[in-house]
Amino acid sequence: MPILEESSRDTPLYRMRHSLSHVMAQAVQKLYPGTLLGFGPPIDDGFYYDFIFPGEVTPGEKTLSEIEETMREIIRERQGFEREDLAAGDALERIRGMKEPHKLEYAQELIEKRGMDSLSFYTNGPFVDMCEGPHVDNTSKLPLDGFTLRSVAGAYWRGDERNVMMTRIYAYAYPNRKQLRLRKQAVQKAQEREHRKLGQELSLFAIRDEVGRGLPLWLPNGTAIRQELEKLADEMEFKAGYKRVATPHITKAQLYRTSGHLPLYEDGMYPPMLMHEEAESGGDGGGEPERYYLKPMNCPHHHMVFASEMRSYRDLPLRLAEYGSVYRFEKLGALQGLARVRGMTMNDAHIYTTPEQLKDEFKAVMEMHKKYYELFEFEDYFLRLSLWDPEDPKRRNKYFDDPEAWAATEKIAQEALEELGLYYKVSKGEAAFYGPKVDFQFRSVIEKEYTVSTNQIDFAVPPRFGLKYVDRDGTEKTPYCIHRAPLGTHERFIAFLVEHYGGAFPTWLAPVQVLVLPISERHLGYARKIEGLLRQDMVRAEVDESDATTGKKIRSGATRKIPMILIVGDKEEEAGTVTVRRYGIKQQENKTIEAYLDDLRDEIKERRHVKAD
Numbered sequence: 001m002p003i004l005e006e007s008s009r010d011t012p013l014y015r016m017r018h019s020l021s022h023v024m025a026q027a028v029q030k031l032y033p034g035t036l037l038g039f040g041p042p043i044d045d046g047f048y049y050d051f052i053f054p055g056e057v058t059p060g061e062k063t064l065s066e067i068e069e070t071m072r073e074i075i076r077e078r079q080g081f082e083r084e085d086l087a088a089g090d091a092l093e094r095i096r097g098m099k100e101p102h103k104l105e106y107a108q109e110l111i112e113k114r115g116m117d118s119l120s121f122y123t124n125g126p127f128v129d130m131c132e133g134p135h136v137d138n139t140s141k142l143p144l145d146g147f148t149l150r151s152v153a154g155a156y157w158r159g160d161e162r163n164v165m166m167t168r169i170y171a172y173a174y175p176n177r178k179q180l181r182l183r184k185q186a187v188q189k190a191q192e193r194e195h196r197k198l199g200q201e202l203s204l205f206a207i208r209d210e211v212g213r214g215l216p217l218w219l220p221n222g223t224a225i226r227q228e229l230e231k232l233a234d235e236m237e238f239k240a241g242y243k244r245v246a247t248p249h250i251t252k253a254q255l256y257r258t259s260g261h262l263p264l265y266e267d268g269m270y271p272p273m274l275m276h277e278e279a280e281s282g283g284d285g286g287g288e289p290e291r292y293y294l295k296p297m298n299c300p301h302h303h304m305v306f307a308s309e310m311r312s313y314r315d316l317p318l319r320l321a322e323y324g325s326v327y328r329f330e331k332l333g334a335l336q337g338l339a340r341v342r343g344m345t346m347n348d349a350h351i352y353t354t355p356e357q358l359k360d361e362f363k364a365v366m367e368m369h370k371k372y373y374e375l376f377e378f379e380d381y382f383l384r385l386s387l388w389d390p391e392d393p394k395r396r397n398k399y400f401d402d403p404e405a406w407a408a409t410e411k412i413a414q415e416a417l418e419e420l421g422l423y424y425k426v427s428k429g430e431a432a433f434y435g436p437k438v439d440f441q442f443r444s445v446i447e448k449e450y451t452v453s454t455n456q457i458d459f460a461v462p463p464r465f466g467l468k469y470v471d472r473d474g475t476e477k478t479p480y481c482i483h484r485a486p487l488g489t490h491e492r493f494i495a496f497l498v499e500h501y502g503g504a505f506p507t508w509l510a511p512v513q514v515l516v517l518p519i520s521e522r523h524l525g526y527a528r529k530i531e532g533l534l535r536q537d538m539v540r541a542e543v544d545e546s547d548a549t550t551g552k553k554i555r556s557g558a559t560r561k562i563p564m565i566l567i568v569g570d571k572e573e574e575a576g577t578v579t580v581r582r583y584g585i586k587q588q589e590n591k592t593i594e595a596y597l598d599d600l601r602d603e604i605k606e607r608r609h610v611k612a613d
């Protein structure tokens with residue numbers, strides 16, 4: 001059931017935001033004559049416009065409030081928006097007169113490359129922009145207090161880093177002040193949950209310049225979460241018939257030539273290590289050095305595991321799993337906390353199937369995703385079926401060029417989604433180079449859409465590696481391969497989990513699960529005894545040994561978002577009980593140690609999430 005892209009162009013919200021972007025550009029050019037224009041579209045929560053300011057202007061907060069004031073003046077002038085359609089020649093003439101080189105470049109492209117025979121212009125007051133519209137009739141329709149300029153960022157002209165860097169001014173725009181305020185509050189609340197902020201507050205990870213950008217160090221708290229996720233994946237995959245393997249972090253160049261990653265993907269890899277092995281073994285060292293790469297993905301290694309033995313149809317489907325560490329040389333500017341890094345560990349597996357098994361295995365992976373997502377209570381995401389784009393002029397560089405195989409595998413992926421009754425969007429041109437895939441798209445709290453996990457069909461790489469199995473009839477055949485990573489990489493997945501839970505993890509996943517809190521020093525022995533019992537049960541427990549007041553200790557446990565605090569004093573010690581206080585829940589409960597341990601074991605084993613009120 002493909003979801004239709006909503007057509008949002010002709011809604012009142014779109015017209016309002018789009019018109020405001022013209023008003024902002026007019027205000028900017030009024031205040032800073034000589035400012036050049038890029039594009040200024042509406043976006044989800046407002047609009048932006050790209051500018052090149054004259055050399056002496058560095059836009060800051062003061063600039064933004066000046067622009068905002070000027071925008072309000074313009075709105076009060078009740079300027080009408082007038083449309084004018086000009087034939088190609090006249091349109092170019094008009095833009096040349098506007099002295100806007102970037103608009104001109106775009107207009108030339110529209111006319112010369114895309115064959116448009118006319119262009120439309122909109123005039124409001126003294127300002128003219130080349131634009132398709134639509135707009136409001138008149139600036140008096142724009143909400144004086146429903147918008148605010150929110151931030152300034154750098155942006156390359158048309159998103160291409162070979163082009164000039166422009167200054168993008170973002171604005172929120174809503175129909176009225178109340179909606180604007182709600183939006184700003186939601187964003188602020190979201191920023192509180194941002195994984196870089198919480199990651200530091202909860203001591204999950206550190207990024208040290210001495211080690212390298214994009215190479216996170218996992219601190220004990222973050223490592224506890226990784227281990228729980230690996231345990232979960234181990235169990236889930238074991239029950240689904242997967243087998244675990246382990247492969248090295250470096251490998252010879254030839255492996256990636258065979259896979260097709262070299263030279264296609266070389267920019268994204270760390271440069272090779274040159275090894276003179278001949279010299280080491282007593283030769284003169286004069287031969288060609290061997291090139292080794294840090295692995296950017298685990299697939300070729302798993303293909304080698306497949307190839308290491310004769311395979312028969314009885315071995316299939318063969319599901320090889322590994323939490324594999326890979327390294328990718330992401331651009332410095334793209335790095336972002338844990339969400340985009342250069343060293344990562346992936347919940348990887350490759351499933352080798354016969355053609356008849358492919359669809360069922362693909363469906364089984366989708367079902368596994370569903371189980372995980374129910375466990376984590378993910379609701380706000382969508383599926384994207386990513387296909388190749390046969391019309392792409394560069395298709396030969398981007399995809400294995402086998403239209404028949406694309407058609408067959410895309411059909412299987414689509415049928416799998418339909419048979420499972422899943423909703424999905426279709427996205428042409430987003431496929432992997434070896435086949436179609438389903439991506440699981442999420443939004444982070446700071447509103448960036450990203451892929452958390454993926455399920456891919458590969459018809460192209462197994463033949464390149466000469467992978468074979470002996471079929472029922474004794475002939476050799478090439479298997480299909482499914483690449484899947486429901487829990488993505490630890491880095492991105494944990495970044496996402498931190499924001500999803502706002503740092504308040506369910507007990508099974510929490511770095512510190514239980515904090516034992518003695519009321520006074522004389523209860524310390526009893527507190528340590530309980531800690532010992534918990535640790536024997538593999539529960540991550542700690543005693544708060546500080547001499548702060550009980551109230552302070554409780555607050556400190558809450559700041560660390562520890563799911564359970566056990567308060568122990570005279571009453572508890574005499575009766576052999578504990579007083580249990582859960583994160584975010586006011587009501588306390590008194591239980592015997594045995595009863596508490598039983599309940600805790602169940603809660604952790606079932607990975608239950610007992611939520612705050």
Ligand SMILES: [Zn+2]
Pocket residue numbers: 018019022122129131132133134135
């Ligand atoms: Zn416009």
Ligand SMILES: [Zn+2]
Pocket residue numbers: 297298299350483484
């Ligand atoms: Zn793979």
